Amino acid sequence: MLTVLFAAPSLWPEYQEPLPRALAEAGIDARLVTKAAPEAVDYIVYAPSSPLQDFTPYTRTKAVLNLWAGVERIVGNPTLTQPLCRMVDPGLTEGMVEWVTGHTLRHHLGMDRHIVNPGHVWDPACPPLARERGVTILGMGALGAACAAALRALNFPVTGWSRTAKPGCLHGEEGLREALARAEILVTLLPKTPETENLLNGRTLAMLPRGAVILNPGRGALIDDAALIAALDAGQVGHATLDVFRIEPLPQDHPFWSHPGVTVTPHIAADTRASTAAHVIAENIRRGEAGEPFLHLVDRTRGY
CATH class of the missing domain: 3.40.50.720 (NAD(P)-binding Rossmann-like Domain)
Incomplete structure (x- = not known):
């Protein structure tokens, strides 16, 4: 069973129902948690406002899956060596x-x-x-x-x-x-x-x-x-x-x-919708487990 760390505490209420459902629909056997020992984490679901800023202990983590389209607040983090995917959500x-x-x-x-x-x-x-x-x-x-x-x-x-x-x-x-x-x-x-x-x-x-x-x-x-x-x-x-x-x-x-x-206008032009973004997260985890390329992989040299 995979361990998926949801490291965006303020967004957890929005995702605690649609994300487990999307993972199940994608056939992913995963334990979705808000706290875990770093060495046990397979994937991190992330927002740049997260208190998690040091990725060094997450030696098993295969990808960091951002919930925001923008990654400028995380892409330069020197401890982030895992693949980083930005959110491209249909909603x-x-x-x-x-x-x-x-x-x-x-x-x-x-x-x-x-x-x-x-x-x-x-x-x-x-x-x-x-x-x-x-x-x-x-x-x-x-x-x-x-x-x-x-x-x-x-x-x-x-x-x-x-x-x-x-x-x-x-x-x-x-x-x-x-x-x-x-x-x-x-x-x-x-x-x-x-x-x-x-x-x-x-x-x-x-x-x-x-x-x-x-x-x-x-x-x-x-x-x-x-x-x-x-x-x-x-x-x-x-x-x-x-x-x-x-x-x-x-x-x-x-x-x-x-x-x-x-x-x-108060930053309302586009927001990530949990109901649709959950499926993007689930698909990237499925791809990671199948050895397929991740969707929306960030190019660190370009910054997005």
């Missing part, structure tokens, strides 16, 4: 697609001016059609590709940019310049790495069409906060809808709260 992907599509349509249609209209202004101005509004997505992994497919289905011309070459995507510095120039609506879905931190700064924000809208459900550190405020004040950026921040919860004195050109 999380669906949630991200819904948030990105909803806010893209909100800004495309100019819905805010009708929803909040204290002066009762009758403004019959019609928006362009979706096919006339360029959308750029920075980061064309599983989430970016799913969002691109949904937006293209609505006839938005979507430009994808990736840090590395991918079919159908722009990449590199010149590709970034072209991608930003097309972005009437810009969606950022990149991971946080040394290369992506502050990718949107004073220089790159100036590459956007004037009045462009930014949607950031990716990582807070992708955007230089001060540069974004300056671009909003200058009219270079028309609005920013932000779901992720360098410090969360966003401090009450942060200028984003009071800026008329910023919408703050």
Whole structure:
């Protein structure tokens, strides 16, 4: 019988029923525990907020299975020598697609001016059609590709940019310049790495069409906060809808709260759903026992 350590105490109430059920459905004979002797643990189900930070004693552990899509808070841990898998959860992907599509349509249609209209202004101005509004997505992994497919289905011309070459995507510095120039609506879905931190700064924000809208459900550190405020004040950026921040919860004195050109959503664009994530965890344990490649294995050199 395998020993699976659930090392994410705050999330245990969500997983204590669906995860054993998913393991059983996958035919895995496992003992799911919240405490165990390190030398007896075969797999660790993990969240970066876990008190477990020293992986050295876990000599038998075959993989650490992260419950979050982001791994920046764990990937650099020098004691972590076991394979690390990030979470790519179908429920999380669906949630991200819904948030990105909803806010893209909100800004495309100019819905805010009708929803909040204290002066009762009758403004019959019609928006362009979706096919006339360029959308750029920075980061064309599983989430970016799913969002691109949904937006293209609505006839938005979507430009994808990736840090590395991918079919159908722009990449590199010149590709970034072209991608930003097309972005009437810009969606950022990149991971946080040394290369992506502050990718949107004073220089790159100036590459956007004037009045462009930014949607950031990716990582807070992708955007230089001060540069974004300056671009909003200058009219270079028309609005920013932000779901992720360098410090969360966003401090009450942060200028984003009071800026008329910023919408703050409280990190709700995509969440891991226990009901679907449990099956991803179970499948990776099945693969580990069958000698098959793990799903969503993290490349330590790239940081995700």
